[in-house]
Structure formats: structure tokens, C-alpha cells
Amino acid sequence: MAVNKKIAVSGVRPSGELHLGNYLGAIKQFVELQKKYKTFFFIADLHAITEPQDPKNLSKQTLDIATLYLACGLKAKETVLFVQSHVPAHVELGWMLNTITPLGELERMTQFKEKSERQGLLAGLLNYPVQMAADILLYQAEIVPVGEDQVQHLELARTLARKFNTRFGNTFKEPQALLRKEGARVMGLDDPSKKMSKSAPSANNYIGVFDDPENIRRKIKIAVTDSGKEIVYDPTKKPGISNLLVIMSQISDTSVKELEAKYKNKSYGEFKNDLAEALVQKLSPIQKKYRELSKNPKKILTILKRGAEDANKIASQTLLEAKRKMGFLI
């Protein structure tokens, strides 16, 4: 990997079924970035435990995300792929950043407010974005590919980098969120006013990355559309069909404008049929590759261990520098 490449960092939590929003908002971007940037992509297990996880499943879910990363096209030779908890510097820097984070900044986070309503007030949930800042700053990342729901957390990472640099001397780069123009916020199929989410009350809200063709066709068929017949992009007046157009556009690498022209005078039914088939075409090869890779979990674990070693080299350097600046005895 060339030394002068810009650095990109991101992670996905191993906390349940992955859906099309995660794929389009995050993983598809990771795959596109790995050639142009020096990339560090990890499985955010430390973040997953901010919500209750069954200890029997956590390690399997972690391996599953790694397998999925590879099945989607991430290459162990081009990207540093690792498990967050395998690089202890994440937690160490997280703690140090906690000591300069104003409580008010954390209490106003949308995700904290929503999740704490569901599961009660836990310190880990509150401090989640500080840990996320540490994940990013350790690698001096310039860009962080994420979905729109993470932008507020990225702002905090920038604030903490600035705060630390001002108080202790220049140490961290200020990262920027990288959002897709379209697909950064895929909406729920059964309720296009809210983002697609695995925590939605019904599984008809999302297309799971592992959904079989029959399920995909069924979910698209019953996806909420809007009054009128035209297939046009208008998120305010036609949120349902606009969301489906964005999904189709991202899946088929065709612009929304081209799709509007193609489906002029066609019915919702015809469009939905084509969308379902496009999704089946896109997801089937990923699922097939995933099944192949799953047969050899040892190989995946080896990739992850090697990734952690590479990540650790960079992360421990940055951590040492931050400790030095803060005045620790080294």
C-alpha cells in the first residue's frame, strides 16, 4: 500500500441481521474505497455490547460480519480488516478522550436519546460516540464512510480532535464523514418516514442481506408506495416510491433520472417486479460467496488476527503520542 494514500476508517457493529441500509450506506462504500485509500475496516464489537448481546452469539456474529465484508468484495490484501477489541489502544484512547468530553455533548445525541428510551440509561450507551471518536482518531483518518445516522457522532470526533490538539498540542487529524449522495439514508419499506433499521418492529421494514429471493419479492411487493401512479422522485410528496427509486438506483448503478425516464407510463407493479429481481441479482452472489467463505472460519480468523497486528502498529504509535502529549510517564 502506498504511504501517501489518504486514510479511511469505519466499522459495523456485530449486533444482529445486516440489511440493505447497512450495505448501501456503509459496506458498498468500503469496497469502492479500498483501492483509492489506505483503509481500516473493523467489526465494532465494543460498540455492540452497548446493547445486550448474548455471550453465546457475539463471537459468531463478529466472524459473520468479517465473512460478509469479504463476500461483499473487501480484500484482505488491500484493506486492514480487524476486530475492534483485538486492538487495545481503542479502549485506552477512548478513556482518555472521555476526560475531555463535555457531558452535554453526549446527552444531546439522537441515537443516545432513542436507544436509552428503549433500554434504559447505561453509561456505555452515553459514551458510545467517544469510543467511536477514538476508533477514528487512532488511525489519523481523513474520511469515514458511514450512513447519515452517524454524522452527529462524526461531528463529536472532530470536536474532540480539535479540543485535544488545542489543549495538548497538535496530535490528531480532523476526520470527515463520507456520505453517498443517495443511499446514505435508506428508509423503511413499511414506513418510509423512518430509516430502515434492524430494530424496527416488523421484518417487513427491511431487506436483510441474507433474505432469500422469495422473501425479497414478497417484501418489495408489500412495500408502502404513495397515492398517484407516477414513478417520480419526490421525497416529500412520494416518500415510498422515492425510497424504492434510490434503492434501485444504487443497486443497478443507474441514476434516478434515468430510472424516471425508463419507468414513465409504467405501473408501480412493473417497477417493483424489476426492483425485486435487481435485488435478487445483487444479493445472490454475495450470499453464495458468503456460504463458500463460511466453510473456512479459521482462514477468516487468520485474516482478522493479521489485520489486528497491522492496525495495532499504527494505533499504538498514535496512542503513545497522545499519552506523551497528555504528560503520562512513559
Ligand code: ATP
Ligand atoms: P440499525 O438501526 O439497523 O440498528 P445501525 O445504524 O445501528 O442500524 P450499524 O450496524 O451500527 O447499524 O451500522 C452500520 C452502518 O450502516 C453505519 O454506517 C450506518 O450509518 C449505516 N446504516 C444503518 N442504517 C442505515 C440506513 N437505513 N441507510 C443508510 N445507512 C445506514
Ligand code: LTN
Ligand atoms: N457507530 C457505528 C459503528 C462504528 C463506527 C466507528 C463507524 C463504531 N466505531 C468508527 C465509523 C467509525 C455504527 O455504524 N453504528
